[in-house]
Amino acid sequence: MRRMSFVVLAFAVVAFGAMMLSAQDKEMAKSESITGTLVDLKCYAAAGLATNDHGSMKGCGEACAKGGLPVALLDANKKVHMLAVPAPAYAMYVGQELRLTGTHAKNADVFIPEKLEVKDGDKWMEKKLPKTMM
Numbered sequence: 001m002r003r004m005s006f007v008v009l010a011f012a013v014v015a016f017g018a019m020m021l022s023a024q025d026k027e028m029a030k031s032e033s034i035t036g037t038l039v040d041l042k043c044y045a046a047a048g049l050a051t052n053d054h055g056s057m058k059g060c061g062e063a064c065a066k067g068g069l070p071v072a073l074l075d076a077n078k079k080v081h082m083l084a085v086p087a088p089a090y091a092m093y094v095g096q097e098l099r100l101t102g103t104h105a106k107n108a109d110v111f112i113p114e115k116l117e118v119k120d121g122d123k124w125m126e127k128k129l130p131k132t133m134m
Contacts, residue, residue, distance in 0.1 A: 033101045034111060036075035038093045040064035041082070050074055052095030061094035073100060073111070084110040089130030099124055 040061040043049040054060040065071050065087040071094065073081040083090070084105060101115035117124040 031101060031103055031114065033099055034073055034075060034081055035097070035099045036073040036081065038090060038096055038098050039072055039074050039080075040087075040094055041070040041072050041080075044072065044074065044080070050095070062091045065091035065094050073098060082110045084108070084112045086130065093118060 037050050039050045042064050043054055043061060047054070049061070052059060052061040068087055071083055071085065071087045071090050073083060075081065083100075097119040099117040099119070100111065100113040101117075102111055102113040104111055113129060116127045116129050118127055119125075
């Protein structure tokens with residue numbers, strides 16, 4: 001009987017600890033929105049290019065993203081937010097102002113979008129979030 005009580009108590013302590021860790025993880029991964037221009041990271045890192053057309057190379061940013069080069073969101077403070085997304089699925093938005101809602105990953109310096117909005121004039125238009133592998 002005493003052994004059974006100990007097992008039940010031990011199980012309760014472990015379950016409570018797991019609940020507390022889970023609650024901490026949820027606190028650390030609060031949803032937030034970031035706004036900025038979607039850039040192809042290669043051209044932005046190499047030359048500071050934040051548009052889709054790079055000089056005489058029309059659609060260069062989109063082509064880089066379609067080729068699988070990473071994309072990032074460049075905010076008004078020039079902070080680069082690396083995105084954990086399949087770049088080809090976001091290629092059509094290179095050079096456009098986006099508002100992404102999601103979370104910063106806890107194990108890497110990347111942003112994981114859960115909602116995508118594109119600025120159209122003075123209005124934000126929600127777009128279907130491109131599929132990812134997860």
